[in-house]
Amino acid sequence: RGFAGAVVYVWLSVVLGLIVLPAMFGVSLGFTDLYVKALVKTLEWATLRIQRGQKEEDAVPAHLPNGIIEKDDGSMEEEIGELRRSHPKSLAGGDFTLCDAFYFCKKGIESIVEDQVTQRFTSEELASWNLLTRTNNNFHYISVRVTIIWGLGVFIRYCILLPLRVTLAVLGLSWLVIGTTLVGLLPHSNVKTWISDLIHVTCYRICARALSARIRYHNKENHPKKGGICVANHTSPIDIVILANDGCYAMVGQIHGGLMGVIQRSMVRSCPHVWFERSEMKDRHAVAKRLKDHVADKTKQPILIFPEGTCINNTSVMMFKKGSFDIGATIYPVAIKYDPQFGDAFWNSGKYNMVSYLLRMMTSWAIVCNVWYLPPMSLQDGEDAVHFANRVKSAIARQGGLVDLFWDGGLKREKVKESYKEEQQKMYSSMIVGQD
């Protein structure tokens, strides 16, 4: 019993001394950087060995980030116009030809072979294997040496890293709950705000260590300021940890039950977050009012919102819901791009629940990502919220190297709106009978 006690004691001291304390002070001992460098070398070695060992016939086609088929970029008018070019123009009113159907046919078949939307709701395909079984989709050939390294990797990830990370996560969250509850007892003052911010930031720093996260922030001069709204593309719940490592935000969201609810309730004791009951979320005006009130109070932290409304796989940015862009506050766009080689951060909520997702995160190699702060944007004269939202979305997509899509992230679960089909029908009709 004495031995077991000593082990626990040493373990906790190491964790606290070498990881938790430096994390809280924002000091890096350089372990993560070393680890990532070693990882990169190992993965390069593994890739070379796999490529060398592959038989010619089994060669997996190279990963094509720009798609697998050629697509014509022309508009409906241009494409159908080309089709009809050789067809004699009819004189009696109505301009339809049998070959018009070819246009829709080809577009349909193209979308069956490859479409822009369905691929966004599953994890990104990797160009080369990163020694995790979960990403081994197309790689059939594994040599003995690579298998041994893979096995070693499994051991390291599950038996060494996982317990360490779980300990850190538990410590971080306990710190948050206890700390914010205690701070909540203090009367309102500048000191209270300062301590609250400290507690929040240190918790997120510990959590970042719990994921072996290596985050690089760019353009820190554009960091979101009080009274503004910070918007970012959404890949996973971890986005919050990533962003909050570099500053304090007021979170927005639905109140949950269980552990999540406990954390939410204690957080709001020390500083104002915007939590909604499920019933309140349906009332758009109530939501907008609360956000407006929060933003108007210049002592409160900037609000953090993910306008996509759902997790996307970090290869594209999908439609931004216009709600946050209608408030009239300054928008601070932020682009987050994860490096999938070290761990896939995307939360496929249809496939994994929160617990399995966190387990996968904590048994990945690391989370490596870049965060870009973009210059603030506001609603221009004569611009409506939808146009503004699209403008911000394009800016984020451009910075993060992501594809800018107009499609709604809600298509993950719901059917597409009929209005898109009706738009096409309208456009085609005007080609047949001319604009009236």
Place this chain on the structure above:
Amino acid sequence: RWRLFSDLLYKHNFSEIIQRASKIFVSHSQITRLYSRFHSLDKGENGALSREDFQRIPELAINPLGDRIINAFFPEGEDQVNFRGFMRTLAHFRPVEDNEKNKDPSAGEPLNSRNNKLLFAFRLYDLDRDDKISRDELLQVLRMMVGVNISDEQLGSIADRTIQEADTNGDMCISFSEFIKVLEKVDVEQKMSIRFLH
């Protein structure tokens, strides 16, 4: 863990599938990509696609002729299509120049010949497969493409005019040979082909 096994099962049959598939699609990398796509569309993971699996593609769901195109994958009376059927239908859209690499005299007319491409398009119109496009069938397709934006009368006259132009034997329907004649100058090879980026 079970997911891993089903993936392995897919892979086990993989080389067999490639072997047989190379008679339909020549390029190994194209077959692999199409297989990967088939697998990702197959939500039920039972090695076959249903109509719902196709309708889950938003770009196809908003295509005015989406339902007709999906129909082309399902032979008479069936509601599941396997990978072989999937590829056979898509093979109609291989570029014609691909055939240079696969000169097999006993193979018969390839699926992606100009004639077969036109036949594919003809069948989008000819729902009851009686080898004629009747006025009603033409009206149905027109209605799908224009939605609610054109009146019945106007659409009717467009249909009548189209049949009049194409119909040479006076049966008020468009047969396949009449269809080919009307479209003889259209660049079918270009407009009904999908090119893979290698």
